Amino acid sequence: DCTSPTPPAPSCMAPDAASDWAQAEAEWSSVQEGVISETHIVRAIQLGQVESGIQRPITYTQAFNHFFVEVEWKGKEIKKPQSHIGTLAKLAAPSLDRKLHEERQFIYFLQKQPMDHSVVEHCRIFTTLFKFLTGEEAAIPVTGDHIQKIGFQANDPKTDLRTAGMFSLLQALYFISEHPAIAKDYYRTSISATHEFPWILCSINFSCMVLDLLKDKRLHRMANQKGSMIEVVHKAYVVIFAKFVEMWTKPPSRSIGEWDATRRELKGHANEQIGKLVKEMEMKA
Template structure:
């Protein structure tokens, strides 16, 4: 786009963008205009359709959308915990986790319905969630096309993030959204994203995130989280904190044991056991990490170092 650097040409092409070809323009100027219009399409975040980039969305606004949506197809797929016999009920009373309180069942159903809700290109809120995740992780002020290799750079398997959400649905994206918008967890999210880009210890960030959401969903369905949900009188907040705690645990194991993609199955299996058997311990570890309010201490020179992936000053507003 060398022609755009010539005096006066850039301004002329911006004002004339989207208009019919001007016969008075030189071939070089026409080519420059076409390149500029193509750049505008990329920046729009809509993959070549007209319109501005979707505005960022907060976690609370996105959650309100799902709370107000009926999600009939998704709710119909929700599998509630199965009924137990008398012996199982007796054992539960003696040593098992408590049942989720009735007043929290609606929130549990909402979480599981979101996990059954597919990413929908026609849902404006879905697109805003996707774009906000992209902008927060890359620190970009611009949007991005709906499909493209840029999603692989974030750790999806292909050009369409929607194909990686089977089993977690929109809850998989909602948990990433929480992770990158909450001011407490954003530094941790970016730290883990940096680790995922490491030359030898890299891993697909978003695919790993989806796997963690899947583990959290299983823990909820198996009523491993009922005690904590009852104590805090909420479900989705517990799910999000457990997700962040599990990601923290995974990143520490990955760093300490010099994990690679080949080790992912082993680490996820260990994480699944920890999440289901010791959720309270994981949550305490996250609480301790966040209460320090500090980044992890610098590693000795003999160990791994990571550099910042973006200017920390360029970020969206996150939920507190």
């Protein structure tokens, strides 16, 4: 059970072994406190301190590799969404480097992948996200009204994930993995009395905005420069989330009744300034 107390190091351990055990204890404590990383989870798994199955934490890298390597998607016909920008804007937008076409197709594939409760990795992404945000330690089912704690509207996450599929859930996992303190802070803000908002529903909306940016070729230049579309879509998602929280909490703070207007304003910022916003975030890092 991943919530069980860490057993003490046996007294007969050699000094080096005891030191390793103490380090592992500290690492797993960090995971339970919400500081998630590849090393923490791998060490915890080695010590047998996490559950198997859907309750077992999954890292972003593990989840990405599941979809990119283990799932058969290459060579499949994946229809590219239709762009709604004008002809002149299309002509002005740079072409995407051919070496990045596969990454773009992979993103569209993820968007079309519904959450499937029979796929362990899908459920592990959900439980990792839920436990990280809420601090829940007990085993949790994937469906039920408890999932509304992180902002789901329905009692089954796959209902709300229909618009952006597993792409949106993978982006949320990326967020808590790469920016755990910020993601946790935004969750605390989302459940506060003064700035309440549905964390995961907003997150899904931000993933949809990223997909629109991709569809409209607004990410091509940045992806060509960085040599990665995967990196760019995730950074775009993070800065859109950050911009939203800034807008939402800036006095006078907004209420859920102002969501539609806020979303339109946010989308305008993303369309016009996504490159600038990402660059500013990178400079602060």
